[in-house]
Amino acid sequence: MDEHFFARDVVTVAAGLLGARMLVNGIGGLIVETEAYRQDDEASHSFRGQTAGNAAMFGEPGRVYIYRSYGLHWCFNIVCERGSAVLIRALEPTHGLETMMERRAIGEPRKLCAGPGNLCKALAINRELNGLSVLADPFSLTPPSELPVSASGKRIGISKAAERPWRFAIKGSRYLSRAI
Numbered sequence: 001m002d003e004h005f006f007a008r009d010v011v012t013v014a015a016g017l018l019g020a021r022m023l024v025n026g027i028g029g030l031i032v033e034t035e036a037y038r039q040d041d042e043a044s045h046s047f048r049g050q051t052a053g054n055a056a057m058f059g060e061p062g063r064v065y066i067y068r069s070y071g072l073h074w075c076f077n078i079v080c081e082r083g084s085a086v087l088i089r090a091l092e093p094t095h096g097l098e099t100m101m102e103r104r105a106i107g108e109p110r111k112l113c114a115g116p117g118n119l120c121k122a123l124a125i126n127r128e129l130n131g132l133s134v135l136a137d138p139f140s141l142t143p144p145s146e147l148p149v150s151a152s153g154k155r156i157g158i159s160k161a162a163e164r165p166w167r168f169a170i171k172g173s174r175y176l177s178r179a180i
Helices: 012-014 097-104 116-123
Strands: 021-023 025-036 062-071 073-079 086-094 140-141 152-153 167-170
Touching: 012 025, 012 086, 021 086, 025 116, 073 116, 086 097, 086 116, 097 116, 116 140
Parallel strands: none
Antiparallel strands: 021 025, 021 140, 025 086, 025 167, 062 073, 073 086, 152 167
16 A cells, blocks of 8 residues: 555545555554545535645645544544545454553453554554655555445444445444444
8 A cells, every 4th residue: 555545535545555564663553444525525524615624634645634522532534635535433453462452451352453442542652643645654554455345334433424324344244333
């Protein structure tokens, strides 16, 4: 994967990330669930234009945009075309399970990275990584060896434009934040 992979429509990229291996400092797993957010999308943080808080969304494709959801949980996004980003909603943990279990204080692998806040806690993602390239340390992003069978549906956890079928998941995965 390179910057060109991300310099495309966010909906295409969100579906294309399924099955990719994402690690942060060697900890992580396979991307099993994503959501797409465009600048012309009322649910997107970039909808009202650039601010100090969402500036990373207006940066180069492949940059990381990290924000706090409801002041509680970090959420990890990868920037695509200007003002758009893919929210990584869930991973199937494959690397560093013991570390993730310690960070989350749970022993059930299925729940370690199910949901954006859980994923960030398990991978120790916080605002300090905002604006960095997902294509360089401390990140590692490897494309899937084969494209998984996927499904799409309504986005969750938002009140505006939730009906758009821009949530993507690996069909049948046990590691999703919620069934699709």
